[in-house]
Amino acid sequence: MSCYGSEWRDSKSEIKCNFLCAAGAGAALRRAGVTAVSTANNHAFDYGLKGLQETIKFLHQDSIRFTGTVMNVGEEFSPVIIARTE
Helix, strand or coil: CCEECCCCCCCCCCCCCCCCCCCCCCHHHCCCCCCCEEECCCCCCHHHHHHHHHHHHHHCCCCCCEEECCCCCEEEECCCCCCCCC
């Protein structure tokens, strides 16, 4: 996920192609069965640290687990482990 839900824009950004979705997109992901996403990718900081922090905030609000980034500098990284049951 890249900048999921971020309302923040950097008007000085020279990025020509950004990935952004509406803040309510988490509900659609949950309905589709998505329970975990990776936030570690080359677009994680398209909207700076504030955009990443908003992404994490919205993921928490929609109960979608994530891995790959942390909310605050110095915070310990936690992997997401998904147990498959049959």
